Amino acid sequence: MSTYLHFRKYHGAGNDFIIFQQEPSLSLSSDDIRALCDRHFGIGADGLIIIEASTKAAFKMTYYNADGFEGSMCGNGGRCAAAFAYSLGWIEKTADFEAYDGMHHVEIIDDQQDHFQIRLGMSKVSTWHIADNYILLNTGSPHYVCLVDDVKNTAVFERGKAIRYDGQISTEGVNVNFVELHGNSLNMRTYERGVEAETLACGTGVTAAAIAASLWKGGDRFEVNMPGGRLEVAFNFTGTQFENIVLTGPVAFVFEGVVKIPK
Incomplete structure (x- = not known):
């Protein structure tokens, strides 16, 4: 039946x-x-x-x-x-x-x-971990955000899979975001946990990348370009947490x- x-x-x-x-x-x-x-x-x-x-x-x-x-x-x-x-x-x-x-x-x-x-209103973010070349944070899902010089030619699947399964980074695995930063505009690609491949866009990843960019350089509004299209993220930073986070696309x-x- x-x-x-x-x-x-x-x-x-x-x-x-x-x-x-x-x-x-x-x-x-x-x-x-x-x-x-x-x-x-x-x-x-x-x-x-x-x-x-x-x-x-x-x-x-x-x-x-x-x-x-x-x-x-x-x-x-x-x-x-x-x-x-x-x-x-x-x-x-x-x-x-x-x-x-x-x-x-x-x-x-x-x-x-x-x-x-x-x-869409997103959850507040009050904890993160800043390492030498990446930031770990949770925007409703766990994310690893790292800066690259040329996101177009980054080996997203190979590098993303290795980081996603690296138990020293996270025992539960993370989504992996590669970000090229140009002022308040980001170019980004994501290896998504659970899909186990690159996706054309990732909303919690875009949010994580915008917050990471703010921690690196300041700012409260970012445009994020992914292979599937453009999204925008805005928020308020109190000095201890990111709140009033809004994802638009x-x-x-x-x-x-x-x-x-x-x-």
Whole structure:
């Protein structure tokens, strides 16, 4: 017997997600999620998101990496989940939702049918580790940020994989971001934990890179260019923590369909 489930696919600057609305018939194993996210034999995505009703907010978002396991906060995923909830009529253009790392405020600031600009409030950051050539911090997900001279020609997969699995850096693994800094503009590429590959964009990574740039050179507003598009990060720094962190960028609806889940 099989189950047929309706889904929509969205991307935030090329960071793409399969999104489902929670329903009684929705029960996905890690193998199911891996198969759905497979770009050759499935729908293909960096991750999978399920949204459901919440007693604390407009909705609750649960994010799964392409490896089939539940992940931590996903910034672009949160923005895509908001677009999906908006399409269902669950939210107006501003709302609060529940995620892995707590509550988030979201605002749809531009709606051009299936293309949006969405602003997402991120969690405060009050701890970080500055080393000789990198910064470690958590923006809802753990990130390693290092400066490079030429991000275009950086061996992101090879270097990123080595750092991601380096137990001396983190026993749980980190997302790895390579950043080329030009004033308040950053060029960046990311090796993403759980996807285990380079992704076209990473919202929590963009946020981490902007905060790292602020720690290195000062500033409270940054434009970050990733292979999939441009995102913006703004925040306030009190001297001891980064707060009022806002991630802004594009979201697009890609397609919808029905998928068969063998049981």
